[in-house]
Amino acid sequence: MDEFDSKYALRAKRMKASLIRELLKMTQNREIISFGGGVPDPETFPINTLKRIAYDVIEKEYATALQYGTTEGDRLFRENLIRFIAEKDDIRGLDVDSVLVTTGSQQALDLIGRIFIDEGDIILVEGPTYLGALSAFNINGPRYITIPLKDNGIDIDCLENKLKELEESGELKRVKFLYTIPNFHNPAGVTMGLEERKKVIEFARRYDFLIIEDDPYGLLRYEGERIPSIFKLGDGERTLLLNTFSKILSPGLRLGTIIGEKEVIRKIVLAKQGADLCTPTITQRIAARYLETNEIMENIRATRDKYSKKLKTMLNSLEEYMPKEDSISWTHPKGGLFLWMRLPDYLDTMQFFDEAVNEYKVAYIPGSAFYADGSGKNTMRLSFCLPSESEIIEGIKRLSKLIKKYMR
Amino acid sequence: MDEFDSKYALRAKRMKASLIRELLKMTQNREIISFGGGVPDPETFPINTLKRIAYDVIEKEYATALQYGTTEGDRLFRENLIRFIAEKDDIRGLDVDSVLVTTGSQQALDLIGRIFIDEGDIILVEGPTYLGALSAFNINGPRYITIPLKDNGIDIDCLENKLKELEESGELKRVKFLYTIPNFHNPAGVTMGLEERKKVIEFARRYDFLIIEDDPYGLLRYEGERIPSIFKLGDGERTLLLNTFSKILSPGLRLGTIIGEKEVIRKIVLAKQGADLCTPTITQRIAARYLETNEIMENIRATRDKYSKKLKTMLNSLEEYMPKEDSISWTHPKGGLFLWMRLPDYLDTMQFFDEAVNEYKVAYIPGSAFYADGSGKNTMRLSFCLPSESEIIEGIKRLSKLIKKYMR
Numbered sequence: 001m002d003e004f005d006s007k008y009a010l011r012a013k014r015m016k017a018s019l020i021r022e023l024l025k026m027t028q029n030r031e032i033i034s035f036g037g038g039v040p041d042p043e044t045f046p047i048n049t050l051k052r053i054a055y056d057v058i059e060k061e062y063a064t065a066l067q068y069g070t071t072e073g074d075r076l077f078r079e080n081l082i083r084f085i086a087e088k089d090d091i092r093g094l095d096v097d098s099v100l101v102t103t104g105s106q107q108a109l110d111l112i113g114r115i116f117i118d119e120g121d122i123i124l125v126e127g128p129t130y131l132g133a134l135s136a137f138n139i140n141g142p143r144y145i146t147i148p149l150k151d152n153g154i155d156i157d158c159l160e161n162k163l164k165e166l167e168e169s170g171e172l173k174r175v176k177f178l179y180t181i182p183n184f185h186n187p188a189g190v191t192m193g194l195e196e197r198k199k200v201i202e203f204a205r206r207y208d209f210l211i212i213e214d215d216p217y218g219l220l221r222y223e224g225e226r227i228p229s230i231f232k233l234g235d236g237e238r239t240l241l242l243n244t245f246s247k248i249l250s251p252g253l254r255l256g257t258i259i260g261e262k263e264v265i266r267k268i269v270l271a272k273q274g275a276d277l278c279t280p281t282i283t284q285r286i287a288a289r290y291l292e293t294n295e296i297m298e299n300i301r302a303t304r305d306k307y308s309k310k311l312k313t314m315l316n317s318l319e320e321y322m323p324k325e326d327s328i329s330w331t332h333p334k335g336g337l338f339l340w341m342r343l344p345d346y347l348d349t350m351q352f353f354d355e356a357v358n359e360y361k362v363a364y365i366p367g368s369a370f371y372a373d374g375s376g377k378n379t380m381r382l383s384f385c386l387p388s389e390s391e392i393i394e395g396i397k398r399l400s401k402l403i404k405k406y407m408r
Numbered sequence: 409m410d411e412f413d414s415k416y417a418l419r420a421k422r423m424k425a426s427l428i429r430e431l432l433k434m435t436q437n438r439e440i441i442s443f444g445g446g447v448p449d450p451e452t453f454p455i456n457t458l459k460r461i462a463y464d465v466i467e468k469e470y471a472t473a474l475q476y477g478t479t480e481g482d483r484l485f486r487e488n489l490i491r492f493i494a495e496k497d498d499i500r501g502l503d504v505d506s507v508l509v510t511t512g513s514q515q516a517l518d519l520i521g522r523i524f525i526d527e528g529d530i531i532l533v534e535g536p537t538y539l540g541a542l543s544a545f546n547i548n549g550p551r552y553i554t555i556p557l558k559d560n561g562i563d564i565d566c567l568e569n570k571l572k573e574l575e576e577s578g579e580l581k582r583v584k585f586l587y588t589i590p591n592f593h594n595p596a597g598v599t600m601g602l603e604e605r606k607k608v609i610e611f612a613r614r615y616d617f618l619i620i621e622d623d624p625y626g627l628l629r630y631e632g633e634r635i636p637s638i639f640k641l642g643d644g645e646r647t648l649l650l651n652t653f654s655k656i657l658s659p660g661l662r663l664g665t666i667i668g669e670k671e672v673i674r675k676i677v678l679a680k681q682g683a684d685l686c687t688p689t690i691t692q693r694i695a696a697r698y699l700e701t702n703e704i705m706e707n708i709r710a711t712r713d714k715y716s717k718k719l720k721t722m723l724n725s726l727e728e729y730m731p732k733e734d735s736i737s738w739t740h741p742k743g744g745l746f747l748w749m750r751l752p753d754y755l756d757t758m759q760f761f762d763e764a765v766n767e768y769k770v771a772y773i774p775g776s777a778f779y780a781d782g783s784g785k786n787t788m789r790l791s792f793c794l795p796s797e798s799e800i801i802e803g804i805k806r807l808s809k810l811i812k813k814y815m816r
Binding site for chain 1: 411412413414415416417418419420423424425426429445447448450453455458459460462463464466467470471472473474475476477479511512514515518522523524525526529540543544546547548584585616617618645646654658659660661662669671672675678679681682683684685686687688689690691
């Protein structure tokens with residue numbers, strides 16, 4: 001053991017086990033109702049179509065689907081993706097070289113961290129933000145500046161103030177990018193408004209930073225009108241748009257995409273060459289053929305119906321069982337997988353997590369896990385996509401009991 | 409474009425396009441006979457079995473095979489791998505926590521670079537060595553010390569001398585690991601002898617460095633007796649053993665493995681969490697079920713027969729068509745995919761590469777691509793696995809003509 005210990009790079013010391021993954025291990029027990037992971041309901045996977053496609057792809061396209069592929073991604077998949085994105089985001093005229101296929105969205109975050117972040121660079125993040133993004137960026141040693149979220153997404157005044165401060169202190173040139181999840185935020189469930197999006201683009205130009213727009217949940221809207229992506233609104237300027245098939249098809253395929261200007265995509269391709277040569281060709285070809293069936297929009301509609309009902313059940317249960325106090329509130333997401341709950345300031349959701357799991361048999365993710373600055377102790381993330389509706393009701397009952405016990 | 413240019417990390421400037429990938433783009437033309445890529449013959453893929461397994465896995469195991477998996481890898485796959493490795497390498501008693509599944513071997517190299525290499529650390533590599541390893545390690549800014557290869561693999565005296573020099577100069581503590589491909593070396597085709605392996609283990613202990621043993625081709629032995637792995641000989645001490653299914657099943661599945669002590673595997677798991685969360689579960693489950701059919705050894709035997717014939721054809725053609733000069737020689741590999749040719753010192757295989765491809769319609773990889781120190785200008789790598797036997801004969805004829813033209 002010692003012989004390895006003395007050999008680790010400094011970077012390796014920055015690596016921490018994902019708190020979520022560690023916590024989720026505690027929730028394997030079947031008795032526990034888990035609002036923990038952002039794990040899709042397997043009943044949303046289009047297995048009948050996928051099994052036939054997999055069979056055909058291996059039989060007829062093995063010379064491509066089982067062989068090495070290009071680092072950029074399977075050409076057929078990228079072509080079909082471009083049509084899909086045109087429909088989904090109304091983004092037209094994308095060239096195949098503006099699209100890179102990644103091994104899940106996590107790899108996209110990792111590659112972006114690699115090519116942009118030098119030690120001490122400043123990254124603007126939302127508070128709270130997606131934990132996986134922090135773990136991807138962390139190994140490069142950035143400094144985070146956390147901008148709080150409001151009902152319409154990022155607090156745009158706070159963002160502007162921070163940027164002005166950075167300008168005054170001469171640190172603006174160290175700001176590399178803003179990382180944002182504008183639609184149905186993970187973990188907060190909020191959606192960035194149209195005006196906020198336009199402001200973000202304006203600030204990016206004025207203060208010279210890039211925008212990493214992470215959109216895993218955009219297609220899972222349950223009510224209201226679609227708001228155009230930042231990428232669309234800004235004509236792709238300074239922006240990389242990240243998408244994934246994990247929540248709308250299957251996370252086991254590990255298929256993500258980065259869309260951006262050809263030159264920056266080319267740079268990310270170089271990073272990916274060293275990282276894994278290419279994303280599995282077989283999963284790409286399966287997804288490519290799946291996109292051709294046109295079943296995906298139908299399947300997404302069914303997924304939306306399912307999750308939307310579960311969300312309603314959760315919101316109704318919260319309304320019914322949670323203590324009626326001003327200090328307790330939760331977001332009312334219009335889509336996605338997550339709802340964010342705020343408890344009185346004196347409560348620490350990490351402190352009673354063990355009790356929640358082991359005594360009350362209900363799991364959530366303590367909110368502080370999602371803050372780059374360690375705040376958010378009185379918050380928690382609740383995911384409503386995996387448990388059944390009756391489990392959601394029972395789970396919220398249990399959670400309410402626990403919270404009541406700790407209320408002053 | 410400018411807005412991205414000013415934002416790149418220093419690390420991004422170290423990234424270069426893989427020369428091989430760039431060269432291979434020139435050889436897409438069907439008229440060209442390519443000895444370039446180390447790309448398996450698709451006729452070796454067991455498509456009939458794989459298509460049925462893929463169908464069944466999606467139908468019956470979708471809740472696992474299409475869902476997120478653990479970062480360590482699918483448990484069933486790792487259990488089946490342990491049995492496979494016991495048979496293949498006579499390594500017994502491995503625990504499931506000693507095995508990590510990676511998205512191809514390239515990811516294993518990348519993760520190893522991340523957790524071990526700080527800027528300026530010393531990495532011992534063979535000359536020539538695998539280009540993909542250099543591109544994975546490069547972004548962390550190591551210094552390479554190149555140890556030449558002989559007929560029995562690494563030049564053990566040279567290795568010892570270098571280590572002594574490093575000890576004297578006080579730099580030994582900066583040496584992190586030796587990266588070696590002991591079996592049927594890529595690109596050199598040579599195999600490290602038993603005595604050399606034992607010496608490497610002895611030196612690793614005495615001079616305190618780790619051994620990264622990359623073994624993609626070990627099962628593709630066409631003649632002679634199997635030599636135990638360094639991992640086996642040294643009881644796993646200080647060693648990480650890398651394997652891949654790319655050459656014995658399908659590269660499109662992108663399945664590699666790292667085997668080592670639990671503590672170091674745990675550390676690599678943390679790095680992988682940030683890199684891609686997990687390797688696709690579907691490809692892992694397909695491979696897991698494939699291992700259960702016991703067809704793999706049969707399929708490997710058929711692959712060996714096919715490649716062994718192609719190797720003989722290439723060796724015979726070289727014998728017949730190449731100029732008979734002491735200054736021209738090539739390795740006689742006992743397995744693997746590659747043969748290494750040495751030409752007179754005054755020749756530069758990079759210089760006539762364009763002419764080879766465009767005029768003579770034959771492709772190879774210029775040897776200098778495989779040297780960390782840029783030497784090897786008069787060498788080339790020839791892969792014999794993809795072209796047919798008649799193409800091999802014709803290709804070697806063409807190559808001989810070209811070389812004769814440049815001989816003094």
